[in-house]
Amino acid sequence: MRIKRVHVASLTVITATVIASAIVHARPTGGTISGKVTYEGTPAKPKPIDMSKEPSCAKQHATPITTETVVTGPNNSLENVVVYVSAGAADENPPSQAVKFDQKGCQYIPHVLAFQVNQALEIANDDQTSHNIHPLPKLNREWNKSQPPGTPAITEKYDKPEFIPVKCNIHPWMHGNFAVLKNSHYSVSKEDGSFSLPNLPPGKYTITAWHESYGEQTQDVTIAGSETKTINLVFKARPY
């Protein structure tokens, strides 16, 4: 009889805790870390890509596209930088929706794709030519699949956080990047270099910014309430 009562009491406590935490989680309040990624120095000039070996792709581009290893915008802004919470936030389960990676005009769209550990990744071929999609992880499983035109999307996932270069061996100019991250607090800098990490509960965070050519840098940021903190990330550009 007494045991039963204890059980009921602990059940009530557990239920209350679950409900309380559900309420807290349901409210999308919290702080925001936002800012701009820029570079200083002289970045390498993007080089035009010669697609003459693949006419079906070449004709999709009125002017030849250029390499995307460094993409800059006005006012020294740096695009394609993955800004993410590398410490201070709990690991999260992946969202149910898939992220999409497209091969179009013998280019990867987007050039840098960020997603979560174990999140579904859908890779499509919109071209009239065969691609082989060959991500080159060191920690995750390495696979390499052919995707001729008109074949269905390939669905894959990665179970360890990692930055993974992606290439097509058939079209050697095709390069992309996967950023596999532990939680949903990430942002890829836009053309104007801007990024935003919303919905951060109060706490101390380490923000890491990753660029495929210029490497990584980190900053510690403390969020107290529903404030917005602005940080600026500056990468040193290299002319080669």
Add this chain to the structure above:
Amino acid sequence: MNTHSARTLRPLFVMVLTLLVPALGAAQEMESHIGKLTGHSGSGKQLYFRYCWGCHGFRGEGNGENWLPTGSFADEPYLNIQPRNFAAGTFKSRSTPTGTLPTDQDLYDAIGRGFVMSNMPSWITLTDQNRADLIAFIKTFSPRWKTEKSGDPINVPPEPKLTVESIKHGQELFQKLECWKCHGPEGRGDGPSASTLTDSNDQPIRPYNFAVGSRFKCGVTNQDLYKIFMTGLDGTPMPSFADVVKPDDAWDLVHFLRTLQVTRKSPELTLWETTEEGKKEIASRKLSGTPTGSGIRQ
């Protein structure tokens, strides 16, 4: 007197051995299972440090002292294929889908067969038990063997009857799947993308030249050829076609690929030569280079 000194020296000898060969696999005892054979990494370790480490290296990273990086000999940069890095846990020769670990049997077959046009010889001279033990030890180098299971071998349905139609359809697939982009229109390993290829370690690598090759890296039979393009050669530019080629089509492609091997007598080549089209095509083919394409200039 002699026996006595031998006895006193024994602990010293053991100690020196222990220093020379640190306990790499001691903490993670591994087994291999090949048919009725069970291999043990403890025994395999002795064999590894006798036969394998000169090329595959102390920690199995494929950087033993016998391996010279590409470019060491300016004239033959591509013959110098880097020994397998067991620490990476990525293998070319598998019966399992791309991205998965090979079966113990796959690894056992590979060391028994050796790798054509590389410095890896056939180890058929070792006993079956020795080879099984070596496979067990090789599995201690990568943590993948502890956290992952081997992939399930892909299904290879029985080979259908060889017909001219099958060869012709295989030829269409060779075009449609754009195998020629790397392997060249005649399978000579000289396609438009061939000169740009690198493996996952950024080492130059060439596509297979069917015209002068009789054996493949991953075997000699039609079943082996089927598995090569369906599973892909992980760590190389050769992708898996398992998701995009149906089994019947795959067999047609096998039949056509055999006709590209003009220096190797095969039922496929003989049948293809009986047709007007095939006869003309075979006669027009040039022979040059080596099976891995090192002799080909673009």
